[in-house]
Amino acid sequence: MAEGMDFDSLVARYYEPLYQFAFSLTRDEADACDLVQQSFCIWANKGHQLRDLTKVKTWLFTTLHREFLSACRKRTRFPHVELEHAAGDLPVVTPPSVNQLDTAQVLLALAQLDEVYQAPVALFYLQDYSYNEIASILEVPLGTVKSRLARGLERLHQLLTGEKNTTLKQNNL
Amino acid sequence: MNCDEAKTILLLYRPGTADAEDPDVAEALALAEREGELKEWQVIHCARQAALRGTFHQIAAPAGLKEQIISEQAAQERMRVWRKQVALTAVAAVLLLMAFGSFWYSRPAPEDTLVIYQNQMAGVALRGYAMDVVTNDPATIRAYLAQNHAPADFILPAPLQQAVLAGCAVENWQGVKVAMVCFRTRQAPPEVTSDLWLFIVDRKSVRKSPAGTAPQLSKINRLTTATWTQGDQLYFLGTAGDMQTLQQYL
Numbered sequence: 001m002a003e004g005m006d007f008d009s010l011v012a013r014y015y016e017p018l019y020q021f022a023f024s025l026t027r028d029e030a031d032a033c034d035l036v037q038q039s040f041c042i043w044a045n046k047g048h049q050l051r052d053l054t055k056v057k058t059w060l061f062t063t064l065h066r067e068f069l070s071a072c073r074k075r076t077r078f079p080h081v082e083l084e085h086a087a088g089d090l091p092v093v094t095p096p097s098v099n100q101l102d103t104a105q106v107l108l109a110l111a112q113l114d115e116v117y118q119a120p121v122a123l124f125y126l127q128d129y130s131y132n133e134i135a136s137i138l139e140v141p142l143g144t145v146k147s148r149l150a151r152g153l154e155r156l157h158q159l160l161t162g163e164k165n166t167t168l169k170q171n172n173l
Numbered sequence: 174m175n176c177d178e179a180k181t182i183l184l185l186y187r188p189g190t191a192d193a194e195d196p197d198v199a200e201a202l203a204l205a206e207r208e209g210e211l212k213e214w215q216v217i218h219c220a221r222q223a224a225l226r227g228t229f230h231q232i233a234a235p236a237g238l239k240e241q242i243i244s245e246q247a248a249q250e251r252m253r254v255w256r257k258q259v260a261l262t263a264v265a266a267v268l269l270l271m272a273f274g275s276f277w278y279s280r281p282a283p284e285d286t287l288v289i290y291q292n293q294m295a296g297v298a299l300r301g302y303a304m305d306v307v308t309n310d311p312a313t314i315r316a317y318l319a320q321n322h323a324p325a326d327f328i329l330p331a332p333l334q335q336a337v338l339a340g341c342a343v344e345n346w347q348g349v350k351v352a353m354v355c356f357r358t359r360q361a362p363p364e365v366t367s368d369l370w371l372f373i374v375d376r377k378s379v380r381k382s383p384a385g386t387a388p389q390l391s392k393i394n395r396l397t398t399a400t401w402t403q404g405d406q407l408y409f410l411g412t413a414g415d416m417q418t419l420q421q422y423l
Binding site: 007010011012014015020023024030033036037038040041044053102103105106125126130131145146149150153154156157160161 | 181184185186190191192214222225226228229232233234235238239241242245246250251313344411
């Protein structure tokens with residue numbers, strides 16, 4: 001258990017952001033709850049192995065993401081859909097109405113992104129993590145995080161607005 | 174840095190965070206301040222980002238999730254403790270059983286020691302008995318004992334051979350047959366049929382039997398007794414009389 005923080009306090013402090021991250025990945029309340037609960041359960045059993053207790057939050061997010069990937073591997077109900085193929089099914093939101101987007105629309109668009117973009121984009125919007133922290137949570141290099149974020153945000157934006165942003169292509173990203 | 178490069182950088186820029194401390198971001202922001210078109214793009218982009226961020230933050234955890242996690246963990250902890258206690262109890266029980274079994278099988282069986290044998294045979298003599306054969310004929314006695322699988326090839330000390338035979342019986346000791354040969358001493362009152370008894374048993378059936386043929390004298394219960402071994406047999410001679418009486422027959 002983190003020094004000065006018992007299990008109950010830890011849950012009270014982090015269950016909500018963890019749930020937001022889990023829900024943005026699964027878009028299913030029950031699955032998200034399971035992921036959050038499983039993450040805390042793993043913490044209860046293995047948390048004592050964490051030496052740097054300032055990284056509890058990162059540890060929890062990393063664990064949740066690992067559990068999500070593990071669940072994805074076990075299930076077949078998360079088919080990979082190429083963005084180009086799915087684009088026609090998505091609601092196109094005109095630029096002026098982007099401020100009226102609701103969570104369901106955004107998460108639906110997020111779901112159409114390649115899996116490797118979903119977690120970084122969710123963390124980008126949810127937690128105000130630094131890129132280094134996102135890299136640490138997702139266990140990928142910093143450069144990869146930036147690259148995935150750039151592409152993920154670009155495509156999410158494209159899905160939601162219908163605009164074709166050429167910024168990345170022009171800069172070979 | 175040109176405007177397109179600045180857009181690429183600002184695409185990942187989140188106002189109000191530490192992103193602005195990055196030198197590239199700072200340069201891009203500075204360029205946006207100078208370039209009107211870039212500034213306009215950045216304002217729109219930031220507005221969109223804020224809107225998107227707002228939608229993510231609208232995700233609310235279901236009511237009771239926190240309590241469910243805490244109570245579930247508490248239940249698991251209780252279950253873990255319970256399992257641990259059960260396991261410890263089981264281990265303790267097994268260890269106790271092993272210790273008890275080890276003690277039970279390694280301890281000397283009290284029933285097969287010489288002292289117990291002597292007491293039991295003295296009890297037979299003192300509490301009353303019925304002779305299976307009443308005779309003063311040694312051959313008849315040996316034949317009866319042999320027939321009943323009791324030691325019959327016993328060797329009597331020379332003085333004892335002079336005592337008057339009264340009869341015999343077969344007793345039991347831990348499943349082993351014991352020959353009981355009854356004599357009558359000269360001091361015996363007329364109404365007493367026998368007052369000197371010799372018990373013979375296989376020496377292997379009694380632990381801590383005396384090693385030699387020299388009689389060990391002792392008082393067992395109300396009997397004056399002598400115990401010795403000869404060959405494969407253990408001899409136990411007892412009388413209600415005193416030591417002097419006993420020694421007349423050794």
